[in-house]
Amino acid sequence: MAPPAAHEMQQLKNTLRPSKRLCYVWLHVLLLFALFGLSKSQSIVDTLPGFSGDLPFKLETGYVSVGELNDVELFYYFIESERDPARDPLILWLTGGPGCSGFSGLVYEIGPLRFNYTAFNGSRPSLELNPYSWTKVASIIFLDAPVGTGFSYATNADDYYASDTISAWDNYIFIRKWLIDHPRFLYNQLYIGGDSYSGIIVPILTLEIANGIQMGLKPPMTLMGYILGNPVTHLHDDENSRIPYAHRMALISDELYESAKNACKGEFIDTDESNGECMETMAVITKCTEKLNSAQILEPVCALDSPKPKESKLKWSLNHIEDVSSDMISLPVPQRSEFWCRNYNYLLSYIWENDNAVQEALHVRNGTISFWKRCNKTLDYDSNVESTVPYHRNLSYLGYRALIYSGDHDMLIPYVGTERWVKSLNIPVLTGWEPWFVDGQVAGYSVIYQANKTDTAITYATVKGGGHTAPEFRPKQCLAMIDRWLAFYPL
Known part of the structure; x- marks a missing residue:
C-alpha cells in the first residue's frame, strides 16, 4: 500500500486541531497543564431504579474535565468486562448524532442493560439484562460527547460550542485523563468505537492518539485500532x-x-x-x-x-434519525402503545433518565442540565470535517486494525456507500466477499483487506437484517462479530 500523499498529510495536520487553538506544540503544552489538573469525579453504582437486585457487573459513572480551561464536564458510564477485565480490550464508545448520549448505545445497542418493553405501564420503566452485551468480551466506556450531550455540560455558556475537531480533541483529553485515573487499564488493548455520526469523530480521535503515541506522550496507550458501525464518512456521498x-x-x-x-x-x-x-x-x-x-x-x-x-x-x-417527538411525550400511554413504532422504545429512556431517583443513583450533578435527551438536536455544532477518508487511509498505512460494519437494512447510511469508500482506499483484498455465519445461518457478508503480508488493515462486514445501527436489530450476530474480530479470528 502506498503511503499517503504529502497534501493529505498536511490536510490532516491542518484539520486535527480546532482553529481557535494556537499551534500543535502549544496544544500539547496546554494538554500537560490539563492532565496535571485532573478532575476526579467517579462513583460505583451497585443498584439502579427499575432493576431488581444488585447489578451483576461493575458500573462506574463520573465526569472528566476537558476544554482549554477544564470548564467542560464530560459524563461517562464505564462497565468492566464481565469476562476478564485485566486482559480483555478496553473500548471507548461514542454514540452518533452529533449529540446522542452514550446511554443510548448502552441500553439500545451494545450495553448489558435493556428496557423491559412488555412490562412498561407508563410509570418508571424497568430494566433487564441484555444477553448479547459487548461487555461479555470487553470493558466499555460509554461517553456523553460533545458538550451538551446527555449529562455532559459546561460551566461557562460560551463553551457549549463544538465542532468535529473540537469534539475529537476533547475526547482525546478525556481518554488520557481517564487512563491516568484508571492505571490498571493502561496496558489493555485499546479500541476507539462508535456508530453513525461518530464515523467522523472516531477516525480523527484514533489518529490523534496514534500521533501522541509516536511522540512518546504519556500516559502510554496500547492502541490497536477502531470500530465503526453504519458510519458517516462523507455525508454527501x-x-x-x-x-x-x-x-x-x-x-x-x-x-x-x-x-x-x-x-x-x-x-x-x-x-x-x-x-x-x-x-x-x-x-x-x-x-x-x-x-x-x-x-x-x-x-x-x-x-x-x-x-x-x-x-x-x-x-x-x-x-x-428516529427519536421521540414532544407530541409523543405529551400523549397518554394508551395512545402511545396503540400503533407501535420504534420511537416508543426510545420514549422509555426519556422517562427513566429524567427520573430524580435515577439521576441520584447515577450521581448526576444537580442543576447541570434541565432535561435529558437521548439525542440533543439543538447543539451549537459545526461539522467542519467534510470527509474522513484520508484519516482511514493514514491509519491503515500506520498499521492499525479497523472493523467497519453496516446493517444492510439501513437506508440512512446505506452499506453501498460505505463499501464504496472502503474500496477507494485501494488496500489489497485478502479475502473477497463471502458469508459469515452465526448458529449455522448467514449473518452477513464480509471482505478482509490487508495492507501488507502481516497486518489485516480493514475488515468490512454487513449484518443481515441490521438497521441503523446494526446491534439494535441484530444483537446476537453483532456480539459474535465483535467477539471474533477482537480475538483476531475470521468472522
Whole structure:
C-alpha cells in the first residue's frame, strides 16, 4: 500500500486541531497543564431504579474535565468486562448524532442493560439484562460527547460550542485523563468505537492518539485500532448512495432508477431544482419510500413524525434519525402503545433518565442540565470535517486494525456507500466477499483487506437484517462479530 500523499498529510495536520487553538506544540503544552489538573469525579453504582437486585457487573459513572480551561464536564458510564477485565480490550464508545448520549448505545445497542418493553405501564420503566452485551468480551466506556450531550455540560455558556475537531480533541483529553485515573487499564488493548455520526469523530480521535503515541506522550496507550458501525464518512456521498441502495433493495423499480440516474446525472442530494425531469422523478421516489423507516426499511415511520407536505424524505439529514417527538411525550400511554413504532422504545429512556431517583443513583450533578435527551438536536455544532477518508487511509498505512460494519437494512447510511469508500482506499483484498455465519445461518457478508503480508488493515462486514445501527436489530450476530474480530479470528 502506498503511503499517503504529502497534501493529505498536511490536510490532516491542518484539520486535527480546532482553529481557535494556537499551534500543535502549544496544544500539547496546554494538554500537560490539563492532565496535571485532573478532575476526579467517579462513583460505583451497585443498584439502579427499575432493576431488581444488585447489578451483576461493575458500573462506574463520573465526569472528566476537558476544554482549554477544564470548564467542560464530560459524563461517562464505564462497565468492566464481565469476562476478564485485566486482559480483555478496553473500548471507548461514542454514540452518533452529533449529540446522542452514550446511554443510548448502552441500553439500545451494545450495553448489558435493556428496557423491559412488555412490562412498561407508563410509570418508571424497568430494566433487564441484555444477553448479547459487548461487555461479555470487553470493558466499555460509554461517553456523553460533545458538550451538551446527555449529562455532559459546561460551566461557562460560551463553551457549549463544538465542532468535529473540537469534539475529537476533547475526547482525546478525556481518554488520557481517564487512563491516568484508571492505571490498571493502561496496558489493555485499546479500541476507539462508535456508530453513525461518530464515523467522523472516531477516525480523527484514533489518529490523534496514534500521533501522541509516536511522540512518546504519556500516559502510554496500547492502541490497536477502531470500530465503526453504519458510519458517516462523507455525508454527501453517504446520502447520495440512498438511491442505488433503494434500487438494490427493490424499493424502487428498474425503470424509476434508470430515469433518476439519467435525469439527475447521478446527483440525488444537491439536485438542480430547474431540472423538471429530475425533480419529478425524485418526487416519485419519495412517494415510494416516505412510509418506510429509513433506519430500518422493514419498519414503518412513526405516524406522529411523518414528513411535512413538501419535504423530500431523501433529503433528510441525520437529525431526522428516529427519536421521540414532544407530541409523543405529551400523549397518554394508551395512545402511545396503540400503533407501535420504534420511537416508543426510545420514549422509555426519556422517562427513566429524567427520573430524580435515577439521576441520584447515577450521581448526576444537580442543576447541570434541565432535561435529558437521548439525542440533543439543538447543539451549537459545526461539522467542519467534510470527509474522513484520508484519516482511514493514514491509519491503515500506520498499521492499525479497523472493523467497519453496516446493517444492510439501513437506508440512512446505506452499506453501498460505505463499501464504496472502503474500496477507494485501494488496500489489497485478502479475502473477497463471502458469508459469515452465526448458529449455522448467514449473518452477513464480509471482505478482509490487508495492507501488507502481516497486518489485516480493514475488515468490512454487513449484518443481515441490521438497521441503523446494526446491534439494535441484530444483537446476537453483532456480539459474535465483535467477539471474533477482537480475538483476531475470521468472522
